[in-house]
Amino acid sequence: MEKPMLFWEWERLESYVENNFFQISDPGKLLSPIRSVRVWRDQNLRIVMETKSAEHPMTAREQEYPPGTVRVNDDVVHFTSPGGGVAHAFGVDIRKSKTNTNHQHGKHETVQTCSLHHFESNTSYKGAVAYTFDWIANVERRHYFWPDGVQESTQEISTRTLGYGTDPVTFTATSSEDSGSRNCLDINVGGFRIILGSSKLATELDNTKPGYILYIGDPDEETRKRIRDSLSFALGFPIIYLGYAKHREDFKLLSLKAINGYSMDGRAFNVPVMPPAPICVPPGSNMLDKGKVETVANSFFANYSNYSLSSLNWIYWHAVTAPVHMAAAYFGAAIEKIQKKYIEGQGKNFNNxxxxxxxxxxxxxxxxxxxxxxxxxxxxxxxxxxxxxxxxVVSLKVRSQRFFDHIGLDMGSAELTAWQRRNDAAHGNELADGDYISLIRDTKLLKLILHRIVLKITGASALYIDYYSLNFPERELTRGVSE
Structure with missing residues (x-):
């Protein structure tokens, strides 16, 4: 028998809807009355809902929206549970309707399968939020040696009663199982204590590298996104957000939300883990240093509203996962965006x-x-x-050179050459036959330039990891890469 998933392990969307006996109170555009409903997350991290009804779908029906219509899907389905909980499915889109008819017994059933944008629920419990879980994916447990431990303890009580009548004999036995592992990171970011960890699931979703961020307290959604982006940049891998669960001090669930996970069509799971600054000790190892991670993450967090860093996470990971011939353009665009914001903030102090x-x-x-x-x-x-x-107004090339001089970063000869690659990619210039090795190497340099800029303007680190040179040495932030 498979053990039920505990509330601290990961999202329990399907079992939550099933175990609380949710029924649809307002079906919206779905066929009704509805006999049963199921909501779950598929292996592509999308939220799916399936309903069953005895109603026949209309045979001749005009299309609700003509092909090519661009719109915000605001269709909603509402739920209630006998225990007083309420839930709402947003962005309901009917993807498939399947009918089954038994003419002999006069029975009919229509199964409608829908995609959802997100699912929200509030339980009947009230009170202050003490713990907030962000459910995430793509937490690579094997890349790092995590500094903090997780202790597990399971107890099982078994009884056997013998005999009948008024005086039976009852035996009781208690067994326990204890285990421990290092698979989490306990630090403070943005004024909140947070614990980032990975989960091991006995389901097909385990290959999505499930994990969580536990916040002690109740930071709002914007703050939590800011923390996730800061951790993602510091640790060097894209964190895929799936929703949250909020609990009281006594661990009773107050509310939850599940959203579709965006993994860039699965490319996020194949990104090599490459932190921009040294966060492990000793150098070259994979043993996370809590102090270094905390410094980089907090520096990013503190400057999140400056220099367009709030949108950098989106641009950066799309650049990392882009085809090699276009990645240079994406990295270049990110660099130029940060440059522009920085120069605007300097006003007359920057000569343009x-x-x-x-x-x-x-x-x-x-x-x-x-x-x-x-x-x-x-x-x-x-x-x-x-x-x-x-x-x-100076050219982009001259402005970039002045920008690097202004923030105190030396541009090595290799980096100056790579900057032209951004222009080639952006303007669709033809790649000379056989020049793919240079293309890949120059794109690495553009990524390093972006790392150095962000680390410098945020004050996150005095060192960076040179992923262009062999053995990935640590270099002083002011020193560029030369051939």
Missing amino acids: LIIPKQKYNTLKRSIFAAIKECDLSIEDKKTFEEKINGGN
């Missing part, structure tokens, strides 16, 4: 001009005078004047 403004105004007047003497249409003259008005 080719020559001083006063000198350019003198030059501009001379150019305008020359244009007037040319035999040009009014429209052409206007076009030239608009270009000249904005012509005192």
Whole structure:
């Protein structure tokens, strides 16, 4: 007999709906009355709902939305349970309807299978939230030696009663099983104590590398996303968010939410674990140093609203999982976005001009005078004047060089060469035949440039890991990579 999953192990969406005897109180667009309902997460981390009804679907029905319609799916199905719990399925989309009819017995059943955007529920319990679990996937338990332990203790009480009547004989025996392992990380991020860990499931979902983040307290959703993104950057792998569960001090469940997991079509599970800064001791080992992880994560967290870091997690992991010929463009776009935000924040402290403004105004007047003497249409003259008005801005290449100088990062010769690769990818320039090795190496350098920028402007580390050179040495952040 398979052991039931305990509430601290992982999400229990299907058993929660089943064990609390949820029934649909408002079916929305589904066929009703509904005899039974099932909600679960499939192996692709999508939420699925299946309902069974005795009703016949309409045979001739106009399409609700014409093909090609772009819309936000706001269709909802509501649930209630005998214990006082309520639940709601949002973004209900009927994917399949299957009918079974037994003409001999006059029975009919229609099974409707739906995809959901997310599922939320509140139980009948009230009170303050003491513990919040974020259910996540892609926690690679084997890459790191985790610094903190998990102790498991299971007790089983067995009884046997012999005899009948008023004086039976009852025997009782107690057995226990204790175990322990190191598979979690207990640190403070953003003012909250959090424990990141991995779970071992006896289901087909175990290959999604299930895990959790336990927050002591009740941080809001925005704060928890900020913490997840900070941990993801520090540890070097994309964390896939699946929802949450909130519990009281006595561990009673107050509420839960399950959402579709986004794994970039499964590519997230194949990303090599590569932290941008040294977070293990001794160097070159996989033994996590709690202090180093905490420093990098908190630095990212503190600067989350600056330099477009709030959107970096999305851009960065799509760059990591992109086809090699396009990854350079994605990394380059992320670098430019951060540069732009940083330069905007510096204001007059950053020189973005080719020559001083006063000198350019003198030059501009001379150019305008020359244009007037040319035999040009009014429209052409206007076009030239608009270009000249904005012509005192340095090129992207020069601005990047000034940016690196401004934040104190030396660009090695190899990195300067790689920067051109970003332009080739962005503009679709043809790749010379046989140049794929250079393409891969230059893309690695662009990734390193991005790492160095983020580590520098957030103050997360004085060192970075050079994934371009053999044996991945640790280098001073100010020093670039040279051939």
